[in-house]
Amino acid sequence: MRNKILWSYETKIELLGLNAKRHGWRKPGTILTVKHGSGSIRLWGCFLVSGTGRQVRIEGKMNREKYREILDENLIQSSQDNNPKHTAKTTQ
Template sequence: MRNKILWSDETKIELFGLNVNRHVWRKHGTIPTVKHGGGSIMLCGCFLVAGTGRLVRIEGKMNGAKYREILDENLLQSAQDLRLGRRFTFQQDNDPKHTAKTTQKWLRDKSLNVLEWSSQSLDLNLMEHLWGDLKIAVQ
C-alpha cells in the first residue's frame, strides 16, 4: 500500500536568505543585513516511491479555490505520469484549504481515496524531507 501513496504538500522557498533555521554565536557588533527583500516563491508538489509528480508554482495567495485548481490541473496528470491510474491513495495534511467542504467534495467527485490524517499531529508528511533537500540545494 505505501508504494501507492501520493504524498503532497506546499512550501515557501526564500529566494534570498536562509530557507532553514541556523543558530550561530556572534561577538557583539554589527551583523550585515540586506535592505531589500529577495522575495520568495510558493510551490506545490507531490511524489511517491516511484518518482515525483508535477511541481507547480503558486501565483498569488493560496486559498481553497486555488488549491482545487492546482489539484484539478495537476493531481490526476501526475498520477497518470507516474503510471498510477486511479489506484492510489492521496495524502494531504489538515490545512483548512485541504479540509474545506468544497475540496472534500472535489475529492469525492473524482472518487479519490484520501489517507486519513490526524488533526493536531506532528507534520510527518514525507514530502517535508523532499522540500528540505530542495531548499538546501537552492541556497
C-alpha cells in the first residue's frame, strides 16, 4: 500500500530570519548586525517510496489557485515512472 503513496510538502527557508538560529564569531565589544533584511524562499515538493519528485519555487503568496496550479503542473509527472503506459502521448 505505501508504495502507492505520494507525500507533498511546503516549506519556507529563511536566511537569518525570525525562524533561524543565529551563530557567529565576533571580536569582543563588536555588535553583529544585518542590513537590508536577509531574504527567504518558499518551496513545494513531493516524494514517493521510489524517490523524490519535483521541487518548485513558490513565487508570491500561496493561495488555493497557486496551489492547484502547482499540483496540475507537477503532481502527475512526479508520480510517474518510465513505464511506457505512463509516458505514451495519449496518456499525457
